[in-house]
Amino acid sequence: MKIRVDHIKDKPYLLHVEEPVEVFPVLAGMRADGVCDFCGAVTAEITVEREFDHLRASGRVQANIELTCSRCLAEYPAAIDSTFRIILRRESARHSDIEEELELCDDDLIATVFSGDEIDLSREIEEQVAMEVPMKPLCGDGCRGLCPSCGADLNQGACDCPDEIIPTAFSALRNFKTFR
Ligand SMILES: [Zn+2]
Ligand SMILES: [Zn+2]
Incomplete structure (x- = not known):
């Protein structure tokens, strides 16, 4: 060189x-x-x-x-x-x-x-x-990367982990209305 x-x-x-x-x-x-x-x-x-x-x-x-x-x-x-x-x-x-x-x-x-x-x-x-x-x-x-819970390669398809449920103010309000 x-x-x-x-x-x-x-x-x-x-x-x-x-x-x-x-x-x-x-x-x-x-x-x-x-x-x-x-x-x-x-x-x-x-x-x-x-x-x-x-x-x-x-x-x-x-x-x-x-x-x-x-x-x-x-x-x-x-x-x-x-x-x-x-x-x-x-x-x-x-x-x-x-x-x-x-x-x-x-x-x-x-x-x-x-x-x-x-x-x-x-x-x-x-x-x-x-x-x-x-x-x-x-x-x-x-x-799509790896699933943060089970580590499955999400490019190969979805894993069996449940979708994370995050309680929000909105869902609390909705529940309140249903029970009235
Ligand atoms: Zn990749
Ligand atoms: Zn998973």
């Missing part, structure tokens, strides 16, 4: 990444914490090109993951597919320039700095994937 800066000349430099999740510490940590599981490799297609005095990386990251529904606890597969653009500038560049430029550009553009002869895009790749993993995953918009 490292690119030598002097390899990026007039033509765009194409980088194809296909790496196991173990290569990405943030993603491996998410798997260890049970946030999600990764099925197969994390892939990325990134084009890096020179633009004025900086480099611009445009790419797409993809990964197949398995999530646990936050309502019914069912595991279900999901696909991460995200595109991004990053401006890479040498560390020595004046920061005011970067800020000026960012004000003019759309907000999905990320700016980052690099130093030395190489740029390493592994951090950017894993950040893009991590950002797309939902915090409160849902197997579907209509997921």
Whole structure:
């Protein structure tokens, strides 16, 4: 995932990444914490090109993951597919320039700095994937979740628990009228 800066000349430099999740510490940590599981490799297609005095990386990251529904606890597969653009500038560049430029550009553009002869895009790749993993995953918009009393999966059908009866002022009034 490292690119030598002097390899990026007039033509765009194409980088194809296909790496196991173990290569990405943030993603491996998410798997260890049970946030999600990764099925197969994390892939990325990134084009890096020179633009004025900086480099611009445009790419797409993809990964197949398995999530646990936050309502019914069912595991279900999901696909991460995200595109991004990053401006890479040498560390020595004046920061005011970067800020000026960012004000003019759309907000999905990320700016980052690099130093030395190489740029390493592994951090950017894993950040893009991590950002797309939902915090409160849902197997579907209509997921009915689990019954709070017996724990049955209500997506499979209703359970035998009685509907909770909450006495209200209205029902008390109704009873009063009936008995009169
Ligand atoms: Zn669910
Ligand atoms: Zn129940």
